[in-house]
Amino acid sequence: MxxxxxxxxxxxxxxxxxxxxxxxxxxxxxxxxxxxPLRAPGATAAALPAEPPEQGEPLDRILQDTWDTVVPGLxxxxxxxxxxxxxxxxxPASVLAELVTAGLGVQGMMWATGPAATELEQVVTDWLAQALGLPGHFLHTSGNGGGVIQDSASSAVLVAVVAALHRASHGRWRGHGTEGRYRLYRTDEANSCVAKAARVAGLGESAAVPTLPGTARMDPEALRGRIAADRRDGAVPAIVVATVGTTNTCAVDPLAEIGRICREEGVWLHVDAAYAGSAALCPEHRWLNDGVEAADSYAVNAHKWMRTGTPCNVMWTADRRSLTEAMSVSPAYLRNDATDAGHVVDYRDWQIPLGRPMRALKLWYVMRAxxxxxxxxxxxxxxxxxxxxxxxxxxxxxxxxxxxxxxxxxxxxxxxxxxxxxxxxxxxxxxxxxxxxxxxxxxxxxxxxxxxxxxxxxxxxxxxxxxxxxxxxxxxxxxxxxx
Ligand SMILES: Cc1ncc(COP(=O)(O)O)c(C=O)c1O
Structure with missing residues (x-):
């Protein structure tokens, strides 16, 4: 610069x-x-030069072209x-935070590469957990849990699946992969990202758990039956993904019953509350999360209904060890004293990518403004x-x-x-x-x-x-x- x-x-x-x-x-x-826009496919591309500019151009011209060429096609x-x-x-608070975040240009993959970025994220995710009435074991201050800002609900599901595989396999998954043994449970009403996460994690497709008659809510007894049948077949039930506010009709899975089964069976419960989760800010909507105490992880898209620009998914886990053990890879070039001492959070171990921007500023600005x-x-x-x-x-x-x-x-x-x-x-x-x-x-x-x-x-x-x-x-x- x-x-x-x-x-x-x-x-x-x-x-x-x-x-x-x-x-x-x-x-x-x-x-x-x-x-x-009332534009035919290809109209925007046709209005742009096919070759990149050889010489730099002034920012005000690029800005004007944004409004003349790109915005009309949005x-x-x-x-x-x-x-x-x-x-x-x-x-506006969210937009301002994005500008400041970009200007500071921090890469906060570890505490050591962005101490304040990491600690701010720990504090704001703890703030939001309290504001939503989530259980105390999701807070960083609880010692075993904590929150992380992901880019999307899709990433949160994938991270939960990976942590669940790690726990269900007692770590064996890290060395041996899925070996066709582990099962994920969801209904057909779960967002498409759940089936995608199962595929990406190597679990393949599995039959959806039926819904309660006349509803779009998971049938807990059918879930129990599926888990028992899979165990009889020698498979290992690893994770249930329940939804609070399905994409199609905003249906709410019966978390309390599902949570009880997950606890009895030792199966990870992830709650995808991408849209509806924000409503729990209002006490009159907190019933949505009845039974969430049994969840191992929970995620809400602040970028859906919390005045925060995309991307901003907030995910909490009650079992951060499974998450970080599943995810951590530590070559020499990532080693540092703070990490080795074990007293800090390194968010690279809470997400799929290594690098990450300072994610917390946006949520901090929005919650304060x-x-x-x-x-x-x-x-x-x-x-x-x-x-x-x-x-x-x-x-x-x-x-x-x-x-x-x-x-x-x-x-x-x-x-x-x-x-x-x-x-x-x-x-x-x-x-x-x-x-x-x-x-x-x-x-x-x-x-x-x-x-x-x-x-x-x-x-x-x-x-x-x-x-x-x-x-x-x-x-x-x-x-x-x-x-
Ligand atoms: C219930 C639910 N889960 C997950 C998603 C996917 O969200 P994202 O685009 O953040 O991955 C959506 C999107 O609408 C959704 O409604």
Whole structure:
């Protein structure tokens, strides 16, 4: 970095970038921008030079090109009418932290390479565990447990699987691999990342545990039966992945019963609370985690519903030894006195990659800037907005409410054909983004409310748009005329 030539243009460009961002957020809030681009595949690539620049270019030109060429081709996840998948909500505090983190440029793979980065992460994950009402044995201060910031819920599941394999095999797995012996249990409602983690860890595919009749929740007795059958076949049950807030319908697995079975059987229990876990900030939603005391690990995506930009998954374990023993590899070039003395946390042993940025600053900024009260208010607002949408859906002839939990509203029309038609029509409307899916073999539409810019007016506008598509096979006149 040349302080003479690079730093002052950077200072100016950062001011300009912030102006662009604030204007962008205002345009999203006023719905002056569509949620999704109406661009054919390849349009953005065609607008970019095929060759890299030989000479350096000024930052302000690169910044302007971002807005002219890239931003128009983006799906705007922060748009108030972005109701697809689950949200990834952001905030100015989070953006500021990302800038400062990048500027400090720390690589915090071990305590020795970033002492304050590591200790801040220990403190903020302990803060968040307390704020969510999680058991004390997940805290670093407990001695056996602790939290770590991963990039994604997918990584958290994979790390849990690896720790479970280590524990179930009494360490044998490290030298011998999986040998086709170990089993992972999940339902078909678990996120796709669970099946992927099983594959990546060498466990292969296994039959899903059935759900309780008429629900999307794991059937504990069926789980018990599967574990017993696998033991009879000589397999080793290693891990159950339960979900608090499934992706499709936000169903909550019965943790207490599952946890009891895991304890009796000595099987690792990982709880994937990627979306719904944030709601436990509010005491009235803490029932979601009933039974979590028996979990060996638990993870929530702060980047979904906690005003923290992606990536920021927070994972806790009650058994950090299994995790670090499974993961640690210590060549000479990573040895240092602090590690050898055993008094510090080296986060390289809590994750798959070796290197990592300073991850904790973002969560620290967000928790301080919003306070728990601000984060709770945001969740309560979205839950109220979802209740409003659910009420509008339930009161409309020809519409059927399929599921409504927290910020998620799942609905269908009278027939699968009608639902599909409306889903296709909505997919061509850039003013709203929903997700088409299937529940119990029937077509549905999912609306997940959680944009930081969501207002009651947006909910009414979105509902008007959906109804317009259902009535005419196209956007409602007022909604279409608005853009
Ligand atoms: C329940 C659940 N688990 C895991 C994931 C995957 O999250 P990530 O993209 O952070 O891996 C999702 C994504 O929506 C989810 O809903």
């Amino acid at each position: 040349s302080l003479g030539n690079e730093v002052e243009p950077f200072r100016a460009a950062v001011h300009e970038a912030v102006d662009h961002l604030v204007d962008h957020w205002r345009a999203l809030a006023d719905e002056r921008l569509p949620v999704e 799906v705007h996840w922060q748009h108030p009418a972005f109701l697809a998948y689950y949200p990834t909500s952001n905030s 919003h306070g728990l009260t601000g984060l709770r208010d945001a969740i309560r607002h979205d839950v109220r907005m979802a209740a409003l949408l659910a009420e509008l859906v339930a009161g409309e002839a020809g519409f059927h409410l399929v599921a409504h939990q927290l910020g998620l509203v799942v609905f269908r029309l009278d027939t699968d054909l009608r639902t599909r038609e409306v889903a296709e029509s909505l997919a061509g409307d850039p003013a709203v983004a929903l997700t088409a899916s299937a529940v119990d073999g029937r077509q549905v539409l999912r609306a997940a409310l959680g944009s930081p810019l969501l207002t009651e007016a947006t909910v009414h506008r979105v509902w008007h748009t959906i109804r317009g598509h259902a009535r005419s096979g196209g956007p409602a006149p007022a909604a279409a005329g608005a853009r």
